[in-house]
Structure formats: structure tokens, C-alpha cells
Amino acid sequence: MRFLMLALLAAAAFAQRAPQPPPVVSPEILADARVTFRLRAPKATEVSLRGEWMAPNTTVPLSKATDGLWSVTVGPIEPELYTYSFLVDGTSTVDPANPLLKEGNRGPSSMVDILGPPVNYFAWRDVPHGTVHVHHYNSQSIHANRRVHVYTPPGYESSKDAYPVLYLLHGSGDTDAEWSTVGRAGMISDNLFMDGRLRPMIIVMPDGHAVKSGDREARARNTELFEADLMGDIIPLVEKTYRVNPGHDSRAIAGLSMGGAQSLNISLRHLDKFAYIGVFSSGIFGSTEAFQKEHAAVLAKGAEWNKQIRLFWVGIGKDDFLLEANKNMLDTLKQAGIQTDFRETPGGHTWKNWRVYLRDFLPRLFRERP
Amino acid sequence: MRFLMLALLAAAAFAQRAPQPPPVVSPEILADARVTFRLRAPKATEVSLRGEWMAPNTTVPLSKATDGLWSVTVGPIEPELYTYSFLVDGTSTVDPANPLLKEGNRGPSSMVDILGPPVNYFAWRDVPHGTVHVHHYNSQSIHANRRVHVYTPPGYESSKDAYPVLYLLHGSGDTDAEWSTVGRAGMISDNLFMDGRLRPMIIVMPDGHAVKSGDREARARNTELFEADLMGDIIPLVEKTYRVNPGHDSRAIAGLSMGGAQSLNISLRHLDKFAYIGVFSSGIFGSTEAFQKEHAAVLAKGAEWNKQIRLFWVGIGKDDFLLEANKNMLDTLKQAGIQTDFRETPGGHTWKNWRVYLRDFLPRLFRERP
Numbered sequence: 021m022r023f024l025m026l027a028l029l030a031a032a033a034f035a036q037r038a039p040q041p042p043p044v045v046s047p048e049i050l051a052d053a054r055v056t057f058r059l060r061a062p063k064a065t066e067v068s069l070r071g072e073w074m075a076p077n078t079t080v081p082l083s084k085a086t087d088g089l090w091s092v093t094v095g096p097i098e099p100e101l102y103t104y105s106f107l108v109d110g111t112s113t114v115d116p117a118n119p120l121l122k123e124g125n126r127g128p129s130s131m132v133d134i135l136g137p138p139v140n141y142f143a144w145r146d147v148p149h150g151t152v153h154v155h156h157y158n159s160q161s162i163h164a165n166r167r168v169h170v171y172t173p174p175g176y177e178s179s180k181d182a183y184p185v186l187y188l189l190h191g192s193g194d195t196d197a198e199w200s201t202v203g204r205a206g207m208i209s210d211n212l213f214m215d216g217r218l219r220p221m222i223i224v225m226p227d228g229h230a231v232k233s234g235d236r237e238a239r240a241r242n243t244e245l246f247e248a249d250l251m252g253d254i255i256p257l258v259e260k261t262y263r264v265n266p267g268h269d270s271r272a273i274a275g276l277s278m279g280g281a282q283s284l285n286i287s288l289r290h291l292d293k294f295a296y297i298g299v300f301s302s303g304i305f306g307s308t309e310a311f312q313k314e315h316a317a318v319l320a321k322g323a324e325w326n327k328q329i330r331l332f333w334v335g336i337g338k339d340d341f342l343l344e345a346n347k348n349m350l351d352t353l354k355q356a357g358i359q360t361d362f363r364e365t366p367g368g369h370t371w372k373n374w375r376v377y378l379r380d381f382l383p384r385l386f387r388e389r390p
Numbered sequence: 391m392r393f394l395m396l397a398l399l400a401a402a403a404f405a406q407r408a409p410q411p412p413p414v415v416s417p418e419i420l421a422d423a424r425v426t427f428r429l430r431a432p433k434a435t436e437v438s439l440r441g442e443w444m445a446p447n448t449t450v451p452l453s454k455a456t457d458g459l460w461s462v463t464v465g466p467i468e469p470e471l472y473t474y475s476f477l478v479d480g481t482s483t484v485d486p487a488n489p490l491l492k493e494g495n496r497g498p499s500s501m502v503d504i505l506g507p508p509v510n511y512f513a514w515r516d517v518p519h520g521t522v523h524v525h526h527y528n529s530q531s532i533h534a535n536r537r538v539h540v541y542t543p544p545g546y547e548s549s550k551d552a553y554p555v556l557y558l559l560h561g562s563g564d565t566d567a568e569w570s571t572v573g574r575a576g577m578i579s580d581n582l583f584m585d586g587r588l589r590p591m592i593i594v595m596p597d598g599h600a601v602k603s604g605d606r607e608a609r610a611r612n613t614e615l616f617e618a619d620l621m622g623d624i625i626p627l628v629e630k631t632y633r634v635n636p637g638h639d640s641r642a643i644a645g646l647s648m649g650g651a652q653s654l655n656i657s658l659r660h661l662d663k664f665a666y667i668g669v670f671s672s673g674i675f676g677s678t679e680a681f682q683k684e685h686a687a688v689l690a691k692g693a694e695w696n697k698q699i700r701l702f703w704v705g706i707g708k709d710d711f712l713l714e715a716n717k718n719m720l721d722t723l724k725q726a727g728i729q730t731d732f733r734e735t736p737g738g739h740t741w742k743n744w745r746v747y748l749r750d751f752l753p754r755l756f757r758e759r760p
Contacts, residue, residue, distance in 0.1 A: 043603075045603075059481070060481075061479070061480060061481040062480060063436075063479050063480030063481070064478075064479045064480060064481055065435070065479065066433075108434075108478050108479060108481045108483070109431070109433050109434045109435065109478060109479045110431060110432060110433025110434060111429070111430075111431040111433070111434055111478045111483060112483075112486060113478070113481060113482075113483035113484070114483070114484065114497070114498060115497075116482060116496065116497025116498075117497070119493070119494075119495065119565065121491075121493065121498060123489070123491065124489075125489065126486065127484070127485075127486025127487065128484060128486075128491060128498060144526070144535050146528045149525065149526045149527060151523050151524065151525050151631075152523070152524040153521050153522070153523045153524075154521065154522040154523075154524065154570075155519065155521050156514070156519045156576070156577075157519060158516045165514050177630075177631045177632070178630070178631070195489065200524075206526070207526075233413075233415075260547075260548070261521075261547045261548070262547070
């Protein structure tokens with residue numbers, strides 16, 4: 021009896037410690053693809069929602085019920101994976117009821133996953149799944165504590181095979197986690213592999229922010245330092261740790277936005293190292309003249325590289341603010357005789373496009389040029 | 391020239407898209423271990439800070455400068471890893487300037503890492519680091535899409551050895567990510583290993599929330615379903631995927647709070663499977679009578695189990711609201727003749743204690759009883 025009482029007291033103490041109002045359900049995806057968002061915020065005077073499915077810089081207000089629970093129902097929304105956040109009296113906050121998070125380099129966002137046929141290619145299926153490995157390493161090249169995510173395909177652990185490797189770089193708003201969380205690289209690869217459309221490969225997702233803080237001048241050295249880390253530490257770590265096919269023909273590099281510019285500039289400086297290049301919505305912030313000057317040696321040899329480069333894939337949305345800059349970059353490569361595959365898609369500078377680009381790029385890797 | 395202009399236009403468009411005020415630095419750890427926290431929230435009327443170093447349910451207000459930047463300097467704070475969050479007009483939000491996040495099962499928190507000798511045991515050191523692997527799997531036992539984190543020790547990938555395995559369970563406020571992010575299991579293990587204090591081992595960190603939602607009755611089945619998943623899917627997945635020493639002598643189970651109760655109840659039902667048991671600040675929400683009834687068969691055989699159980703380690707803080715319930719559980723085991731190692735420490739129901747318990751528990755695993 022003493023035991024029972026103490027156990028009850030403990031339970032009561034627990035309840036007292038954490039007085040819990042009924043749990044908030046948010047987001048709630050309704051049968052017709054409308055979505056209800058909810059936030060408990062009794063003291064707030066204004067709560068609104070912004071989401072990737074809405075026009076940029078627009079928000080919708082939430083209404084407050086008597087119990088301090090704010091809510092709004094929006095949509096129906098097109099099937100897609102979207103980020104969103106609440107603005108509580110003007111300050112951005114994630115949805116505390118939703119475990120789906122994009123980590124982000126400038127603070128986290130919540131994510132809502134509206135399922136449907138157009139996005140089945142990255143949806144969970146009951147198929148064998150690859151593994152994502154997180155390594156912490158001390159970069160000897162740039163003297164920093166660093167992190168890298170590595171995806172291995174289904175069956176890697178039980179196989180003795182060696183695999184080719186794609187180095188896949190993120191954008192300026194992301195960390196090395198984002199190709200897995202919001203980019204769904206693993207799920208896209210698992211699904212393509214099950215459909216027989218993919219040479220199984222290892223996908224290495226480094227941290228593209230080699231410079232974490234500091235003034236403009238320090239940050240301007242980011243690509244240079246990232247390149248030193250990639251060539252001096254990351255590739256050796258991967259080739260030591262995993263069963264990897266060595267050599268140029270078994271190595272690809274691709275990236276989005278900031279990572280697109282990195283994959284472009286690094287691959288042009290190391291065409292002996294990467295046979296497959298993917299440039300997604302590249303951030304090109306220098307001038308075309310600077311680009312031409314920087315890569316003068318490669319551009320001068322031009323068409324000679326076409327045997328070496330198995331695929332030079334460039335994709336960008338029609339509404340992307342970087343469209344013209346990317347077309348100029350393509351013109352420069354074309355004038356030099358370098359063969360590229362250019363894909364102009366609907367949409368803008370969004371993860372929606374980058375997931376599609378990855379889906380279309382992966383099946384073309386580690387095959388001969390037709 | 392046309393190229394240059396378009397590149398500049400693109401850069402201008404980028405700047406226009408994202409008008410950036412100077413980046414906020416938060417938290418800023420000062421030389422004397424005081425810490426400045428900052429949040430940009432021009433429209434908020436009240437911003438406060440709550441942090442794990444403060445008394446429960448207390449907050450400190452931030453002050454607003456003319457530019458909408460709120461700040462407060464607190465401390466000095468004892469070296470430790472702490473979670474914290476801002477309250478913006480009463481609503482909890484993470485620090486958007488800080489990439490250190492605890493994912494959490496009830497919304498994320500930010501973390502601040504105050505370095506110093508007392509916490510060197512989990513701090514980054516320039517030593518070889520293990521790898522954390524994230525698996526998505528479809529549980530056949532409970533018909534759910536599930537995730538599990540697995541740590542392998544430094545040198546695993548280049549070795550041919552088989553390793554013993556610790557199954558390490560989290561608390562009710564956590565996900566399977568938390569033993570890595572806030573629990574620092576990998577760093578603790580790396581450091582102990584480098585100091586020659588550890589048998590290298592694989593640490594498996596499953597998702598203890600087998601029931602994600604539903605009413606009280608559905609949630610009451612959580613341990614039962616988690617146990618089915620652990621025995622039917624997780625252990626087989628681990629033993630198929632990794633080089634694992636099979637058998638009872640090479641398998642340990644431990645957990646904190648909810649996970650402490652899970653490791654206690656599951657190990658007592660499977661003493662043929664786990665030789666090492668760790669119960670950290672166990673959440674014991676049933677009565678002692680119920681506990682005695684549930685494990686009557688084991689308790690009846692009592693001392694006979696002592697050869698089988700290599701270590702039965704129980705730790706809890708003097709200020710933990712579950713102290714008495716844990717002592718009653720220990721009494722029950724003692725009366726049955728089951729040998730336990732009990733450690734009562736300062737402090738309460740906190741990650742500060744669970745990191746210390748892990749540090750002290752790990753070196754005792756996979757060795758003979760003295």
C-alpha cells in the first residue's frame with residue numbers, strides 16, 4: 021500500500037510539473053487537401069502563417085478562439101513538400117506540434133508533406149531503404165570541426181561491391197542535413213533504385229559553409245576553403261571509410277544555388293576528378309568576365325574536355341532570378357565548345373525544382389554518354 | 391559588358407529578394423562565461439528567456455533597443471550543455487540565429503554549450519570520431535514507418551571485428567535523435583574510447599514512441615508496441631546490417647525516464663537477451679504492486695538471475711520527483727535477491743545527469759562482473 025501511494029504521488033508530481041492542456045494537432049491535412057494549422061499562443065495579439073505554397077512575402081492570419089488556440093484552414097494545396105512558419109507578433113517561429121523540421125542555416129522551419137501522385141517519387145514506399153551516416157571530422161585542410169552526411173544505397177552493408185560517388189552540395193540557406201530532410205535525396209534514390217532506374221551509388225552531402233561567421237571579406241573565401249576541405253579531407257575520408265570505386269569516371273559533383281556555383285567552379289578546376297557535373301539553379305554572383313578569366317585555361321581547351329566530361333547537366337526555373345546569369349554561363353561554355361545538357365523548367369528558385377532535378381539527374385550518372 | 395550587367399542585375403535581384411539586416415549573433419558566450427542572447431522582434435511587446443540553468447518556470451526579460459533587437463546578458467553560467475528558448479509575447483520559439491537544436495518530441499529547443507573542465511568528457515576533441523547512421527525502416531511488427539539512429543565506434547568501417555551492442559532509449563520528450571544531439575552519446579563514447587576506458591561498442595538509439603498519437607488508451611500500449619518493434623525488427627535489422635557479436639553477453643539495454651522504464655520492463659521480460667541493464671531516472675507510472683505482479687516469474691527466481699545479469703545499474707538524482715518510486719523498485723528487486731548497483735547523484739530529472747550516467751555506465755559494459 022505504501023508502494024502504491026508513493027507511485028501515485030510520483031505520478032501526481034509528474035502531472036503537477038507539466039500541466040498539459042490537450043495536445044495541439046498541427047498541421048492537420050484534411051481529405052480534400054485543405055490543411056488546418058494551429059498554434060497555442062494565449063498572449064499573442066497577432067498570429068499569421070507563411071508557407072512555400074503561397075506567393076512570396078504573403079501571409080494569412082490565424083483566428084483566436086477563447087482558449088488561446090489560434091487556427092486557420094487553407095487550401096486545397098497541390099501535393100508537394102512545403103516549408104512554413106508562424107509569425108507571432110511579427111516573429112517567425114516553427115510549429116511546435118510538428119516534428120517535421122528543416123534545420124536550415126538561418127533558423128529552422130516546419131514542413132508539411134501533402135501526398136499525391138505528382139510527388140510519389142520522393143514519398144515513403146515500403147521498399148528497402150538506404151542509410152544516412154553522419155560523420156564529425158576535424159578538417160586538417162581548414163582547421164575546423166566539421167560534419168558531413170553520407171547516404172549509402174539499400175544493400176550496401178551486406179554487399180562487398182564498390183560504388184561510385186556523387187558529391188551533392190546544398191544552398192546558402194541550408195546545412196549538410198537539408199538534402200536528406202527537405203531534399204529527400206535518400207527517398208528519391210531508394211525509389212529510383214527499386215524501379216530499376218539507378219546505378220546504386222553513394223551520395224556524399226558535405227557542409228558547404230566552410231566559413232561560419234565573420235565579415236564580408238572572410239565569407240568571400242568560403243568557396244576556396246570549402247574546395248580545400250572537399251579535396252583535402254572529405255574525399256579522402258569517404259574513400260577511406262566506404263567501398264568506393266576510385267577514379268574520375270566514378271565521381272560526380274552537383275549542387276543547388278550556392279552549391280551549384282560551387283559544383284560549377286570546383287569541377288572546372290578539377291576536370292580530372294569529376295566526370296559528371298550537375299548545376300542546379302546556380303548562384304553566380306561574380307561577373308561573366310570574372311568567370312571567363314577564372315576558368316580561362318579550361319575554356320581555351322574547350323571541346324577537348326568533352327571526352328572527359330560524361331555529363332554536364334544544367335537546370336534552372338523560368339522564373340528563377342538567376343536565369344539570365346545561368347544562360348550567360350551556358351553561352352560561355354558553348355562558345356568554348358563544351359557540351360552541356362540544359363533543362364529549363366517551370367518555377368523558380370525552390371526545393372520543389374531541386375528535388376525534380378535530382379530525380380532527373382541521378383539516373384544519368386555513371387553511364388556512358390549515349 | 392552585357393554579361394557583367396546581367397550578373398550585376400542578378401545580384402541586385404538577389405539582394406532585393408532578401409533584404410538582410412545585419413546578422414544577429416546569439417548566443418554570444420563572453421570570456422567570463424556570461425552569455426548574451428539576442429532576438430530581432432520589432433513588433434513584439436514582451437520577449438523573455440527561459441533556460442535549463444535557471445530555476446523551473448522562471449524567465450528573464452529581454453530589453454528592446456530602438457532597432458527592434460531584443461537582448462539580455464545573463465550569468466556567469468556553470469559549464470554545461472543547456473537547452474533554452476525565447477518567449478515572444480508568451481509563445482515559445484527557438485533562437486533563429488543558433489544552429490544548435492534539440493529536435494524534441496514536443497517541439498524543438500535551442501542549445502548553448504558552455505565549455506569548461508567539468509564537461510570536457512562530452513566536448514569535441516581532435517580524436518577519431520565514430521559515425522552516426524540513420525535508418526528508415528518499415529516495421530513488420532507494428533506496421534509503421536520508423537527511424538533508428540546507430541552509432542559505430544572509431545575504426546568500425548576499416549575493421550573486420552564484430553562488436554557488442556548497447557540499445558539506448560530516450561525519454562518521453564525526445565526523439566531517436568536526442569541521444570546524439572543533446573545526450574552527446576557519440577562524443578562521450580569517442581572520448582572514453584580514446585582514453586582507453588571503453589570496450590568499443592555499437593550504440594543503437596531507437597525511436598521509443600511507437601504510438602505517435604491517439605487517445606490515452608492507444609498511448610498506453612506504447613511500451614508493448616515498442617517492445618514488439620525492438621525484438622521483432624530493430625534487433626534483427628542491427629544484427630543483419632552491422633558486424634555484431636550475437637548473444638546475451640554482448641547485448642545491453644539502457645534508457646532514461648520513459649526509456650528507463652522501457653529498459654527495466656523489457657529487460658526483465660527478456661533476461662536471456664540482455665546481460666547489462668541501465669535504468670536512468672526511470673519513469674515508473676504504475677503501482678509497485680503492478681510491477682511485482684507483472685514480473686512475478688522473474689522475481690520468484692530472484693537470485694538465480696544474478697549469474698545471467700552482468701550489471702543492473704540504476705541511477706537517479708536526489709531531487710528527482712521519481713526518487714521514491716525508484717527506491718521502491720530497488721527494494722522489490724533487492725527483496726527478490728536480484729543484485730543491483732544503485733547510484734544516487736545530486737540534481738534532478740535532467741540531461742545533465744543522463745550524460746553523466748552514460749559516461750559512468752559505458753565503461754562497465756561488456757566486462758565480467760568483478
